[in-house]
Amino acid sequence: MKLDRRTVLKSMGAAVALPAIGRGAQAQATETIVIGGSVPLSGRAAETGLNVNNGYLAAQKFFNEQLNGVEIDGKRYKIDVRLFDDASDPARASTLIQRHLDDGVQFFLGSFGSNIVLPTAAIVERAGKPMMQTGGASDQIYTQGYKNIFCMFPRASRQLYNTIEYFKVLQPAPKSIMFAMANDAFSKTLAEGAIAFGKEKGLPINDIVTLPENITDASSLVNQIRSKKPDVLLATTHDQNSLLIARQLISSNVDVPLLYLSLGPQLKSFRDALGGYSEGLYFQQFWDERSPYKDAFFGSAQKFADYYRQHFKRDIAYHTASGAACIVAYVHAMKAANSLDPAKVRDKLATLDVESLYGRIKFTPEGDGDPVHLGSTVGQVLKGTAEVVFPEASRTAAPVFPAPKWAEKRRG
Amino acid sequence: MTMQTLVDGLVLGGLFSLSAVGFSLLFGVLGVVNLSHGAFVLIGGYAAYTLHEKLGLDPLLALPVIMLGMFCLGYAFQRSVIQWATKRASLLASMLLTYGFALMIRNALVLIYSPDFKSVTPAYAFDSLSFGEVTVGLTRVAALLVSIVLLAALAATLRYSSIGRTIRATAQQEQAAALCGVNIRHVFALTSGLSAAFAGAAGVAIGLVMPFSPPDETLWTVNAFVVVTLGGIGSPAGALVGGLILGVVNTMTAQLIGAAFPNAMMFLLLVLMLVVRPAGLLGNSFKGSR
Amino acid sequence: MKLFVSGRSAWVSIAITLAGALLFALLPAFLSPYGVRVGQLFVLAAGLAVAWTVLGGFSGYWSFGNAAFVGTGAFVAALIELALPGWSPAGAFTVALLAAMLLNGLLALVIAWPILRLRGIYFAIAMLGVSQVCYELVSNIDALRGALGVNLIDIVPKDVRPERFYYWALLLAATAIILIAICVRHSKLGYGLLAIREDEDTARMLGVPTAPYKISAFVISAMLTAMMGVIYAHNLGYITANSVFRNEFNLNVIVYSLLGGMGTIIGPIVGAGVMTYVTQVLLGDLLDIHMFITGLLLAILVLAAPNGLYGIYDTYRLRLKRQKREAGR
């Protein structure tokens, strides 16, 4: 996975210089489309960073090895994804993105974390190159008037629309809903968007708790739940914190009829850690490998997952799929533009409407994912697997509400 | 509800105490501020995870093994690296050295275990104990007990055993101890070994109670700072007092001011304490408070 | 009263600094935009490190919490800009910058009195605590927007490329910091601080008013650090508490000084240059082990060259001097 600077430069030269100079001389050499970008492989965001990273690389591998590259305007190209670790440091990310730009990279992939994505997006936007990303969903990115930045997710404040719709149709209707949000840009915007939408829909959102970004103890949240007895707890927390909250709720024997942890139960390691207690937990489901999506290259979501598992050891996650979908989106746009001109590819990205392994790729005019097609569904852990339970159109299983109490699960 | 919060705080405090006592010992005896302490704590946690996953060994049974391993690691760390740094550079510079090691350990943990969180969940991880209105998770109670037993054992070792007496004498009068034929390097390394062993034990207890991932090392180093500053330097009692106070402050702040504020309160307390009484409530058990 | 105690060497240093700054100002003409961005990182690092040196290097009070001033400066500026919506970018920026520096000076003044009574490791810990408190408060108080993040106004003139503009802005600020550091070093204040570093009790007996001197240095250091923080934040354009209250800001400034030479002004500049080159350029490609290598470098630095590059040069220089003297006899 290590990149050698010399090979980077060499292949950049191939990608950039050759189309301009005579093509004929080296017609037999395979040309490459270089796609550059950064991911956080160290620091707090490394966990998701690695998923995004693997998604990018899996798609690259698939296109190059299974499809022998991609054909655009009658020529075959290999895809060359060049990534570096930005260590979640925005200054480092900006510097290294600039290096890619200087080296002539025409297409970019995004990092993870809005405070990294936004400064790098500003640089790429100014240079007039497109950026496909799957890690910066905070609303701030989409209020800058950027034209070249596209995200596989809807902006954070719109991501829980389906979830709120689901709460609306719950029977019996919940009498009180509690929100707990981690204190970072993403989790906060996610929750605040949902709260605003929920209140608009007339949901009884009675309590809002802000948690630190990283917690070592969730007992105060547990105590509040114990005393207020909400019917629904929606926690927008990252998986490590979600697990801590779940464990403390279980061991304190405090039940919530609908426990929704936005990040966590999607992961197999999370469900394994909780064993039988994970049964009935709700979560934000962006993607499931069993989704009936057709993909022009991979075939289907399921086939992508199978391919990934053959070649990568790390568990698959929805960020893996959305990462791969970034490359797929690029290839669709390049084919549609029949060109590798970044401005033309950008125009095709903006009007893209195509089904992929990750879902129907369609962006809003501001560049974030369409909230209907790329928004999240409501997931629930049922019989140990992560199922989609809402909206009904994409349902893989019927929801269970209220979920069984801890005591029932303890008995087995 | 207040009772519950208090108990939650004390239980959390037990973990803080155990996680800080090694740091405190090293600081008190050698004057070395070990910024890789949190990384040592995590090594203990990951060791417990590995033994539990691969051999099915219960973390509480694995505890002595891990402490022994960590003791050797700490002993070697002092004899090879820290000793060299404190001799050639300053104590402040040795802080940077240990920061370098923290970075290396953290990176190594990411490479070995991936950046994903890990958790150790034995069968009893989800059980709880109830006393009237108050309910506490069983693993948390176990962690608290481990803390108290180990801290008491350490206190007894320092007070009554010959090794403990030598360590205390060396801390107070390094040169005098050397004149009396004490092998200072050996004693310092023993202290460092003990420090690491207790860091490892804390890692096991933490692993039992909560999920962890490599970036957490910063958290446990910083917590150790606060505990030591609150309680006092170099003594198990200081670590216990500091840890329990910190735990209670943590849960009480979350309950009364807001769940987001325990950390702010904790550091505010740290700064206030440094200003009012830099050597902590119980003072420096070795060097006489300033 | 005379500005400088050791007048000649002060003016020589000032001249060298101005010449150097001019040279650096011309560099973007020869560098790729990437080179300019690396230049930004270097100038930022050098400015922060020299600002740290005014207290840490001169007086020996090692602050492990200068990120407090970077972050507080950045957020004060951002929030003030939010409060001045109708203003021209240049006007709003100027007000924000001055206010950020002033407020950080005040913050430093308020905490200086209790905190500077602590010495050595206790001062270091207390500053670490201060930076954490600032971080936690900015992240957790909604009005301060540390968690959600905040956009800063765009102050780049239309026909200037942003990487160049910020390179020059950071360079200008860093030059100002270096010049101020030189003035401090060669003034009575500087001599007093050096005396404090060598032996605070002796300094007091020589009549050095230690408390006001330490506080002055602390306030200057905080204001200069905040100035860098404000420009850095504008360069990013959007910041969350995590972007500016970075542990790296706390520790790297010390690393630069140690590497280059503690207590000198040239030391942190050289250290910043070397470390920026190594971590951003040499290790820029390494995906998963750059943190490991940075840690290793730190360890080697402390173990092998505890007095830094300047220490190596200094030993060599002393030996030359001695040889010359002996030869002259």
Add this chain to the structure above:
Amino acid sequence: MSADVILAVRGVSKSFRGLKAVRDVSFEVPRGAICSLIGPNGAGKSTFFNLVTGYFRPDSGTILFEGRDIAGASPVDVAHLGVARAFQIAKPFPGMSVTENVRIGALFGRAGPRDVEAVTQSAMQLAGLAELHDREARELTVGQLRRLEVARALAARPSLLLADEPCAGLNPTETAEMVAILRRARDAGATVVLVEHDMPAVMEISDTVLVLEAGALIAQGAPQAIARDPRVIAAYLGTEE
């Protein structure tokens, strides 16, 4: 108190955790004198210096410097009033040149800002350091360091110089040099109080000798008289009990 008494100590006591380091000591030092403070180790000589320079606050008693009570004043204030101290273990600033070291003394002493250079130069001249002006402090020998220590103290233009064992560890040539320097300092206008173990030097230089034992002043007078005083001899040799 007559005008030519520069330092008057009245009934000063100081104890640490019950240990009486200085007990009820009173004496006067006339302006322009060289006065030596002798006594066995632990007799309280250094504590006494620390009391005068404001490093410790006496438990009781007054210390009048030029008629002003300085007991408990801060070291900085005491220094500004004109009391300078040369330490037993020389504490120069090692990374600085000899000139810079002496200059710090001048800067924070009583010379006007415009006179700093002149004062620095004359103090170096007086201490015989002119030739070593660009040498760095860490390059100096023990004897040179001791002279640097005195020069730095003198550069403050003190009216009272407290010298803590200026001759300790010096060879006879260096000791003679130091005695000459202290004489020149006195001639330049400073009253000198020194703590010293080197008896020949004490006998040669002192106008008055004060003897401390176990914190108490047991004798004072001209050097010859002190040398014959049975209490002093007993204090040094130990009484037969």
